Amino acid sequence: MDAATVAIIALLAERRSGESICPSEAARRIAAEASEADWRASMPIIHAAVDQLVDQNRISLSWKGQSLSARCGPYRIVQANDK
Template sequence: MLTLLGQREPGATICPSEVARMVAAEMSASDGADWRTGMPIVHAAVDHLVAQGRIRLSWKGRALSARSGPYRIACANGS
């Protein structure tokens, strides 16, 4: 997640499914992982990184204090 954010322009956001797709692509050569099965792990990582203050969440430009429904992920420091 943090690697993917680091590859984007400062202030850009990513979708949690992008993270799951990236992980699944790295794993698919060995076990045929489907990105959807990785979403609970991505959500848990999001919760952890939000609690640490390393990422922030938003939806349609509005800040979210926690995951709820659809959301976008950004670096907490804006970079």
């Protein structure tokens, strides 16, 4: 697994069932582990990992309580089985 996927899965595992994460949390984790100051540079790889995890039905996306079928605009991430 790549660092982005590991960060997303690890953050979700740290949350209670049904709680979501923001993709920027995963980007911040990757940046911190790499000692990089700008977490925003990690966002493209986070988005790619999110797309892959959605395709694998491992995660679901939502925004303000509404389910999203694909990444679009702002979104939150939750484990697929926690919907």
